[in-house]
Amino acid sequence: MESQLIAIVAAVLVVVVVFGILAYMVISAIVRGKELKDAWNECDDPNVPDLRKYWCRKCKGHHGIYGGGEKETTKCNNCDSDDVHRVTPITLWQKFGYSLFTLVCLSLGIVAETLGVNTSPIQIAYVFYGMAVLCAFVFGYVYRTKSAARNEWLIWAKERGYEENAKKI
């Protein structure tokens, strides 16, 4: 009985974490949309570095994007490449959030296994382990791509007089 209760609590925890992350994503998407609009109102020169805009890795510039719907990927207005990225620095909070999600799944798996929670036909512990591994892979990939694009952008931006700590956005 007790182990079942713990399994339920664990499942509720996972749902809370997932919903928290989703809410955060929605809110930050709204804020981003507003920032992007402001950025384009201020300046529409593709050669002026702007952290708020998407940057195309292929033709190197802030040319603007189109698409980004459910079926279509986000593409560059100038060269139609889908290698467009946001170039904001990866904050400590983002790293924390990414690792937290993986750690929560991992510890839930360990807890379930230690307590010997038996949920046939599928063992909940392995589901949690699977989620942890998946999260680690996805976030590792996102992180690598993002920091690679950011580094390329920084070199490009510095050639155009961008100073990293000049203004904080």
Ligand SMILES: [Zn+2]
């Ligand atoms: Zn492009």
